[in-house]
Amino acid sequence: MLARLQTLPREARDTLFLLAVIAWVLLPQVSELPWWCSALAAGMLLWRGRLAFSARALPGRWWLLGLLVISVGATLLTHRTLLGRDAGVTLIVILLALKTLELRAKRDAFVVFFLSFFTMLTNFFYSQSLLTAFSMLVALLGLLTALVNAHMPVGKPPLLQAAKTAGWMALLGAPVMVLLFVLFPRLAPLWGVPSDAMTGRSGLSATMQVGTIASLALDSSIAMRIAFEGRPPPQRELYFRGPVLSSFDGREWRPSSSSRFPSRYKLPDNLSVLGEALRYEVTLEPTSRPWLFVMDAAAESPSLPSGYRTRMNSDLQWLTDRPITDLIRYQVKSHPVFRHGPDKREVGLQEFVELPSGFNPRTLALAAELRTDPRYARAGTPALVQAAMDRLRTGGYTYTLEPGVYGANTADEFWFDRKEGFCEHIASAFVVLMRAMDIPARIVTGYQGGETNSVDGFWVLRQSDAHAWTEVWQAGQGWVRVDPTSAVSPGRTGAFQRLAAPQGVVGQAFGNFSPTLAAQLRATWEAVNNRWNQWILNYTQGKQLELLKDIGFESPSWEDLAYVLIGVVVLVSLAGAAWTLWDRTQHDPWLRLLGRARRRLGKAGLASHAATSPRQLAQQVMQRYGSEGQALHDWLLQLEVQRYAAALAGGTPPRLAPLKKQYNQLSWPG
Structure with a gap:
């Protein structure tokens, strides 16, 4: 095969190289494109490569027209439109692959080049990571190499020569690109809204459906990075607040302000912060949600880049005026010691004790039993909360990512049958039990824990650190955080038994070979990515x-x-x-003067080239003009003497300035 490639004509070789570069450009988008688009593009590129390899004729226009109609129809059926980011990228990919099937002349090649450059840019609609940027840099050098090669003269110049020229072009253009990056006004992106693909994976959602997921896949992707001013708090105290869920229909928890469960009451916030503030900076990955994650309680608005407006709702959650579709960085000042919510029992708290009728009868019976127990009847809410926590701690309950699918009575199954689940099962069952005892309670979702990157010192929270805990209202204190998962599995909120996402075969083998080295390489890679995020993506x-x-x-x-x-x-x-x-x-002034004379004689009809010496020019002048060209003949000979004769004789060459003056006084033919 290699020998056959070496014997291919230049056109076929250049075509195969260009097809390989196009395949590299399209490869990162395979996971984002419809399956039929990826398959069709790959088929057309392979078809074009086979035609080039075997020197066969390209398909006719009817073939191309038919493929175009099919592609446009499939795009319309898939995306329900031909406009927008996803539909537009699908069409661009198909058009690029189709154009390779009519790659006949240099004009067609230029169209393919510039379509490829545009398609290369569309990769950043979906990802702006360091890995994507590096792969597109390789694609850029490949396209520049193909473009330079197309301008090289006939023959079969090596691709390495074109690659060197392309590399120099990229280096020469880099300062201009850096200058534009630093000083050109930063405009909000027109595309790049990531899709919400968190179903069945660890992470956050606007709602919480209890028991519908049989197993939870840990997602190790980074959710946010934290840079604390000074020493960070203990890991068990790192709770970053997200959506608060208080409306329950037996299966699904929703915020009280949702359209399906509108809040009927307005409770006072009564937020008061005490003690010294904890200052830190959050670098948040895109979420397509308006949520800002902060530690409780941030009384002042986080400091965001210009263009964002923020507000805090009655649940202490900070929100922006639009979904966060780009990496952003903001500064926060939180007070770990605070009070929030009404001090006395109010009518509005009734919303937080409501339960749907006909669900979880055994949990209701357990609540009635605890309420009538002499040990707790007079002690009040703190004692009842402690009783539920003691039951979780000593009742054989376990924290697992594979609890199976729960039935309609999720709280009953957790408390009495399965006795296992992940944080959403535990928090939901706990809140149902609290409400059954007429204690206002709600679920808070967000992120808890995290780990320090040993390379750059940033605190890293992953999607696998998504968590659900509860808040219980107590008279005189307001809303108080209670994390029932810590009673079932203290390691989930501590530093010694945190769950890790499963690794692939290669990663697992490498980790088994050298766990320390694997952890260090991962920390280094994430630190490099963090620098990319801080310096490049977050250049606002x-x-x-x-x-x-x-x-x-x-x-x-x-x-x-x-x-x-x-x-x-x-x-x-x-x-x-x-x-x-x-x-x-x-530049050599003698060569410039000779060049002027050569061009002047060329206009008069005396053809010459770069290797023609002054003596040869003088001979041509005498042959053409005879005695009329004697002065010009003598001047050309003097020019040659100025250059060579004096050096050979070892003397001082005559000055060039008089010859320049004579040049302007000569009578030139023509």
Whole structure:
């Protein structure tokens, strides 16, 4: 096969190289494209490669038209539209693959090149990770190599030569790209809204359906990174608040403010913070949700990039005015010691003791039993909460990711039958029991725990750290956090038994071979990704203005940024012009004078080339013009003497300036 490739004509070789580069461009999008699109594009690229390899004719226009109609119809059926990000990318991929089947002339090749460049950019609609950027850099160099190769003269120049030229082009263009990245105004993206694919995986959702998932797959992808000012709190105290769920229909928990379960009452917030604040910075991955995760309790709005507006709802959850579709970074000031909620029993608290009728009869009976127990009847809410926690701690309950599918009475099954589940089962069963004892309670979701990256020192929370805990209302204290999972499995909220996502075969084998090295490599890779996020993806409009402050602007604006960009462009242009003038003075003045004479004679009909010497030109002048060209003949011979004769004789060569003056006084033919 290799020998056959070496004997292929240049057109076939270049076509196969271009097809390989296109395949590399399309490969990262396979998981985002419809299956038929990936299969059809791969089939067309393989078809075109076989035609090039075997030197067969390309398909006719009817074939291409038929494939185009099928592709457009399939796109319309899949996406229900031909507009938008996903449908547009699908069409671009199909059009690129189709265009390779009519790759006949250089004009067709240029269309394929620029379609490939555009398709390469669409990869960033779905991912802007460091790995994606590196793979697209390789694709860029491949496309530039193919483009340079298409402009090279006839013959069969090696691809390595074109690759070197492409590399130099990329290096020369890099400073311009860096300048535009730093100074060009940062505009919000037009596309790039990630889809919500958290069903059946660890992570957060706006609702919580208890018992419908038989097993939970741990997702080790990073949810957010935290940089604490000073020493971070203990791991067991790291609760990052998300949606609060208080409306229950027997299977699904929803926020009290949802359209399906609208809140009928307005409870006072009564938020009061005490003690010293904990300051930290959050780098949040895109969620397609308006949620800002902060530790309880943040009385002041998190400091977000410009363009976002924030508000805190009555459940202490901070929200933005639009879904977070890009990586953002914000500063927070939280007070671990706080009080929240009404001090006395109010009518509005009735919403947090409501339960759907006809569900969990055994849990209701257990609640009645605890309420009438002399040990708890007079002790009040704290004692009843402690009784439920003691039951979880000593009753043989276990924390598992594979509890199976629960029936209609999820709380009954947990308390009396299965006695196992993950945090949503435990929190839901606990709140049902509390409400059955007429104790206001609700579920809080968010993230808990995390770990420190040993390389860069950032605290990392993953999707596998998504958690559900509860809040119980107590007179005189308001809402108090109670985490029933800590009673079942203390390691879930501590530092010694945290669950880890299962690894692949290669990762597991490598981890078994050297667990320490595997952990260190993972921490290093995540630290590098974090730097990419902090320096590149999180280079926001605010950072541009901060850069102007560092330069010396007191109150920078977009006008100042435009002035700086224009000034830099002008300076770079002047520097380029100065370098051009300097470079011209560095060229051999003798060669420039000879070139002027050669061009002048060429206009008169005396053809010559770069290797023609002044003596040969003088002979041509005498042959063409005879005595009329004697002065020009003598000048050309003097020019040759100035260059060579003096050096051979070891003397001082005559000056070139008189010859330049004579050049302007000569009578030139034509």
